[in-house]
Amino acid sequence: MGLALTRVEIKITGIVQGVGFRPFVYRLAHELALSGSVLNNSEGVTIEAQASEDIIKQFKLLLASPPPLARIDSFETKQIPVVMAAKQFSIIHSQNNADAIVAVSADKCTCDDCFADISNPKSRYFRYPFTNCTNCGPRYTIINNLPYDRVNTSMATFSMCPTCEKEYQNPLNRRYHAQPVSCPNCGPQLRFYNPDLSSTSSSSEPLIQAVEALKAGKILAIKGLGGFHLVCDATNHNSVTVLRQRKNRPAKPLAIMVQNSQVAKKLVTGNETEWQVLASNERPIIIMQKRLKPELEISNIIAPDIDRLGIFLPYTPLHQMLMELIGRPLVMTSANLSGEPII
Numbered sequence: 552m553g554l555a556l557t558r559v560e561i562k563i564t565g566i567v568q569g570v571g572f573r574p575f576v577y578r579l580a581h582e583l584a585l586s587g588s589v590l591n592n593s594e595g596v597t598i599e600a601q602a603s604e605d606i607i608k609q610f611k612l613l614l615a616s617p618p619p620l621a622r623i624d625s626f627e628t629k630q631i632p633v634v635m636a637a638k639q640f641s642i643i644h645s646q647n648n649a650d651a652i653v654a655v656s657a658d659k660c661t662c663d664d665c666f667a668d669i670s671n672p673k674s675r676y677f678r679y680p681f682t683n684c685t686n687c688g689p690r691y692t693i694i695n696n697l698p699y700d701r702v703n704t705s706m707a708t709f710s711m712c713p714t715c716e717k718e719y720q721n722p723l724n725r726r727y728h729a730q731p732v733s734c735p736n737c738g739p740q741l742r743f744y745n746p747d748l749s750s751t752s753s754s755s756e757p758l759i760q761a762v763e764a765l766k767a768g769k770i771l772a773i774k775g776l777g778g779f780h781l782v783c784d785a786t787n788h789n790s791v792t793v794l795r796q797r798k799n800r801p802a803k804p805l806a807i808m809v810q811n812s813q814v815a816k817k818l819v820t821g822n823e824t825e826w827q828v829l830a831s832n833e834r835p836i837i838i839m840q841k842r843l844k845p846e847l848e849i850s851n852i853i854a855p856d857i858d859r860l861g862i863f864l865p866y867t868p869l870h871q872m873l874m875e876l877i878g879r880p881l882v883m884t885s886a887n888l889s890g891e892p893i894i
Contacts, residue, residue: 554603554604554605555603555604556601556602556603556633557601557602557603557604557607557630557633558587558599558600558601558630558631558632558633558634558637559599559600559601559607559628559629559630559631560597560598560599560628560629560631561597561598561599561600561611561614561626561627561628562594562595562596562597562598562625562626562627562628563595563596563597563598563614563623563625563626563627564594564595564596564623564624564625565595565621565622565623565624565625566620566621566622566624567591567595567596567617567621567622567623568591568595568596568689568697568698568699569685569688569689569690569699569729569730570617570618570620570621570685570688570689571618571620571621571685571686571725571727572596572617572618572621573589573590573591573596573642573722573727573728574642574685574722574723574724574727574728575617575618575621576589576596576598576614577589577640577642577722578722578723579610579613579614580600580610580640581640583602583606583609583610583613584602584606585600585601585602585606585607585610585640586600586601586602586634586637586638586639586640587599587600587601587637587640587641588640588641588642588643589640589641589642589643590642590643590644591698591699591700592698593697593698595625598614599631600640601633601634601637611628614626618686619686619832620659620686620688620832642722657691657833658688658689658690658691658692658776658777659687659688659832659833659834659866660687660832660833660834660864660865660866660867661682661683661687661866661867661868661871662684662686662687662832664684664686664725665682665683665684665686665687665868666868666871668682669682669868669871669872675714675734675735676734676735678872679734679735679738679868680741680758680867680868680869680872681731681733681738681739681868681869682734682868683729683731683732684725684726684729684732685725685726685727685728685729686725687729688832689730690704690730690731690776691776691777692776692777692778692893693705693706693730693731699730700728700730701730704730704731706730706731706733709733709737709738709739710737711732711733711737712734712736712737714734714736715732715733715734715736715737715738718732719732741757741758741869742757743756743757743758743760743761758869758872758873758876759876761773761873762873762876762877765782765783765784765877765881766784766877768783768784768787768789768790769783769790770782770783770790770793770794770797771783772886773869773873773883774869775866775867775870776866776867777893778885778886778887778893778894779885779886779887779894780883780884780885780886781794781797781798781882781883781884781885781886782881782882782883783881783882784877784879784881784882785807785849785850785853785879785880785881785882786847786848786849786850786879786880787850788850788851788852790850790882791805791850791852791853791882792850792852794882794884795852798884800884802855802856804853804854804855804857804859804860804861805853805854805861805882805884806836806861806862806863806882806883806884807849807853807860807861807862807863807880807881807882807883808862808863808864808865808870808874808880808881808883809862809863809864809874809880810864810865810874810875810878811864812826812829812830812864814847814880815829815839815862815864817842817845817846817847818841818842818845818846818847818849818860818862818880819839819840819841819842819860819862820839820840820842821837821839821840825837825839829862829863829864830864834863834864834865834866835863836861836862836863837861837862837863838859838860838861839859839860839861839862840858840859840860841854841858841859841860847879847880849880853882863883
């Protein structure tokens with residue numbers, strides 16, 4: 552006779568949607584040869600797992616070390632009746648519930664693998680500015696409703712091509728149920744709008760137009776993960792002056808984006824913690840000490856009369872591609888009207 556089976560229901564709340572939690576559970580279940588299911592609902596994630604008692608203990612132990620963007624707030628287990636016919640472990644489609652208490656992760660930066668994809672000429676995501684996967688986390692500002700599924704986001708109107716669909720449906724792929732998943736063939740496209748609202752929409756021309764405009768001293772509005780930044784060339788004193796006038800911001804410091812930490816080190820100094828946080832997946836603005844003798848020259852009215860500079864790194868493929876093409880620091884400041892909601 553085989554080992555006696557036990558079946559448990561595990562309810563987990565916290566940041567467990569859009570962060571690769573279900574495929575993580577699926578892979579664990581397959582490695583341990585469990586049967587059962589996992590599903591997202593408006594309260595979090597519910598798992599049913601059936602195996603020997605020792606295997607269930609091992610499964611619960613491994614669940615306590617979730618994917619990096621996940622956060623477990625509560626973990627409740629109860630015994631439920633064994634299902635004798637159960638052989639497989641499956642992912643069940645999400646359920647809606649009016650009493651949503653699920654937490655959604657704040658936007659994080661694009662993961663290293665996706666940054667590598669946009670730089671790889673052999674990848675189908677090469678130079679695609681909207682590349683993403685489950686490891687990039689959910690995109691908070693595309694959500695219309697919970698649970699976090701594509702039909703409940705602004706990506707619902709984009710039909711996936713067969714290749715994206717295959718990746719989206721494969722629990723062993725890092726793009727499994729990444730709700731914004733898309734590629735140049737089926738996803739959003741980049742556009743550059745002129746002041747008269749005429750636009751272009753080829754794959755690379757808008758980015759080249761943006762770089763040319765910035766180098767010519769223009770001010771651009773560039774969409775991030777959520778709202779817009781007003782952007783200008785940080786080395787162009789006249790551009791920064793005009794930006795300050797238009798923002799009605801005569802003296803308050805402005806933040807700049809640089810291509811990477813190596814470029815940042817030409818402008819600022821910091822301790823080990825500051826450098827780590829600068830490159831963390833939150834990609835925050837870090838207020839760092841200006842170098843006494845900077846190796847790069849930027850306008851002296853970006854952070855006038857203080858010894859600090861607000862600096863941050865690219866956090867989307869679009870930012871990364873823009874910084875590589877322009878090769879100089881950019882002032883990036885919120886395009887929101889003071890006190891108004893995000894645009």
